[in-house]
Amino acid sequence: MSKVQAFYHKHRTILLLAVFAALCVLPFVVTKALFVRYACNILLFATLAGSLNAINGYSGQMCLGQAGFFAIGAYVCAIFSTRFGVNFWLLLPISGVFAAMVGLLVALPTLKLQGIYLSIVTLGASEIIRIIAQTWEPVTGGALGIKNIPYPWLFGLDTFRPKYYYFIFLLIGVLFLLVTNRVLKSRVGRAWISIREDQIAAKSLGVQTSFYKSLNFMYGAFWAGVVGCAYAPFVNYIEASQFSTDTGFNVLAMIVIGGQGTLLGPILGSMIVTVLTESLRFLDNWRYVIYAVIIIMMMWLRPQGIAGASHSVLAGGKIKRKPVRREGARSHG
């Protein structure tokens, strides 16, 4: 493992560019439209899981309501584009901001809640959003949903085809990773992680935990909204049942399997869960049993997830004490 890591750190830029190039040619190599659609789903859920990971994995809040923020983004996009003909690319940030506002609304009353209590509230909030979408007929179309969401413009390409829509998801995914990576390696990201690690200590060092928790919630919700906005034209038709808590738990499963608190984790999780979902279709609803088994196994055997380091707070809070080498001790005094 350490060899792989060393290799990665040495050739980081080249490797990442290679992966990006491979992803770019993927829809032209894979000719079967269905597989490209799966690839789109993987990218979509990778970013959605990433947005949840920004909350759960970094500031240690236990949010289960990502489906709600996702729904906000999708509905904002659907409503504004079908009724007012607003451009898709303009709607991406607008959806994000709408979702972030709702995120703030959820965060503010729950600042003092932690762990399971916060989970319950966020779960409730997600359900409330879904039920509003289902019942507010004049705006959301109620149970009938919203049809014929226009396909976005992408350099004149025919985004009706997943082959080209793929690039919208890829763009959002890459943007998300770049931005999140920068945020995490800054004062803000450190403040989030310090809250995850020890809230009292963070406070005693002057980190305004309430502010940073709210900011963290808004950040996660923002990206969920953006992904929702990209999702609506992709499926062309949205209705409330697409945003049930099942979706929320699906995304949660991705970050648990992939590894919370790492940027790679949600991507791996999304790949695994999506591939399983599609390849196990013949089992119908029984595949959920398989999910459950996988999640339980993961929690048991590798609580930090596949990509998670063994020295992670999520690895059960245990730390393996290794003898620390004192290299170069003399030169630095």
Next chain:
Amino acid sequence: MAEQTLTRVPLLEAQGICKYFGGLKAVDHVDMTICQGDIFGIIGPNGAGKTTFFNICTGIFTPTQGRIFFCGEDITAMSPEAVAQKRIARTFQNLQLFKFMTVLENVKIGCHIKTKSNMFDAILHTPTFKRDEAFTTEKSLEILKRIGLFDFRDTLAGNLSYGMQRKVEIARALALDPKILLLDEPAAGMNPLETKALMEFIQALNADGYTIAVIEHDMKFVMNSCNRILVLNFGQKILEGTPAEVKTNPEVQSAYFGKGMVAGEAIR
């Protein structure tokens, strides 16, 4: 050890502090004045209310009664974050490190209040962000060098030995550039050699102009380093005075050290 300065400027003042948890009087009418340049010791048997008193000073608890003043400003009802912004730094009795962050990152969080860059600065890598990051890294490394943890900067804090973890906490607190440093049992879990080194380090910090308040059970440490000592017992103040006064006070001896020869030995 340190000489009494002629003009004593009060820095942190507690006036009639009480903290009751239901019927339990954890801290009961305690007054205290820590002056600029002090190494101020707080001693007392287990359960005397020392840590509770510290928690009140740093805003973690709000006192039932009484006021806390810092540089003449009332900080009684302030949140811990706001107290930290006033540059009152503290460490914790049972280590509250960010265990899964590296030592360097731990210290970097201490620089939080001294930097301003927000999320957009971070995303766009604006000059503010670059300046802040450079400042944070430089300052953190400087502190780590000084406290002797430079070689361990990339080690996870939780992987260090207990004594070193205590040092990381102190380093983190120092990053705030504190006007006063509150240390809650800094020598707990250290071996005698480490304790001695820590004592020297604290004295060196004091010589650099840091005011330090310390809760400690190690009597050698307290009697040799502190110039003022507050003795608590069952939440009540027994005495505030110089080490010599504390040593000779019969009430302190009976309440804290017990009676007879053994107590006398312990002090020396």
